[in-house]
Amino acid sequence: MQARLLLEDGTLFIGKAFGSEGESAGEVVFNTGMSGYQEVLSDPSYCGQIVTMTYPLIGNYGISRDDFESIRPFIHGFVVREHEEVPSNWRAEYSIDSLLKEYGIVGISGIDTRMLTRIIRHYGVMKGIITTSNRPTEELLEQLKATRLITDQVSRVSTKSVYGCPGTKERIVLVDYGAKSGIVRDLTKRGCDVVVVPQDATADQIRRLSPDGILLSNGPGDPKDVPHAAGMIAELLGEIPIFGICLGHQLFALASGADTEKLKFGHRGGNHPVKDLITGRCYITSQNHGYTVKEESIAGTDLIVTHINNNDKTIEGLKHKTYPAFSVQYHPEAAPGPFDSSYLFDDFLTMIHSFKEQNPRAPRQAEIVAARGGASAPKGELAYAKK
């Protein structure tokens, strides 16, 4: 069956349909990973986007039970050069075609993904629509131009209720803006007692869980579409150690008074070089983001830039001058991508331990709060107290 991919600028690609039949619009982005398509498909941060893989052969090792990064894929379409229907790998349980069909995701193969990627690199990310229908192209283009892309992705992908991944060590509240399983894996591997909370959890709800640390997860869309997050983060900053990843990093920056902006075509893939400005060392990182923290917005805040991207020099890491809080724009949990940055989870735990040593009362925040009838801890009570 034929499928078409039409871009907002009128460029039309004609290819073959795979996955589900139908029609789907989204923001067209590209990912440069040479493998890891299953993790890409199931990364909730792609909610609302049509993803094209620049690597030409996709599907050859199939889909396996263990490689999902969330409970289901949220992407709005999948574009590949060549799609392999018959996976050959001992871990494969079914094909990418079956996965897309199961979740109603429209795919298109057989198009020139190099041309598509060059268009996006040149003109920036834009809206697109994939269809298996026969509707006239002019009609589709009009519809696409009038289409407003969704902005409520975070509430679509976040958990609706609190759940735990029990452990015996540090209690980490993971705020789920669209968290990848890899983050939970990295925490539970270290023995952490992980409690996952919905994206709109309030500071008081989080305090009541007595966390030793808070992890702000990755997630889809524009950080400014999650305005309630900044208030929660600002309230807990200095009271409980915080680590932000990707969207979590952007939200931490906004909560600290910095600003974010959209990149022309983003960073998506497993080979982005990031420089640690403190040690001078370069790390190859896994990335998936379209927004970034504005460099000029850092001045006047209490943030320090710790990492930059070696390709375009954009901000990749931040830390707070006084409070126990840091964040990275990339993915230390990899999935897919290199594991070079997994040490950041150890750094987070080290930060938690030193904060505890300096603030022996800190783990009993919930009691302090309860004793005050739910009001937050008084300023100045902790060494890292807010100004």
Ligand SMILES: NC(=O)CC[C@H](N)C(=O)O
């Ligand atoms: N993976 C992420 O968390 C992405 C963050 C944000 N949605 C962006 O595109 O920049």
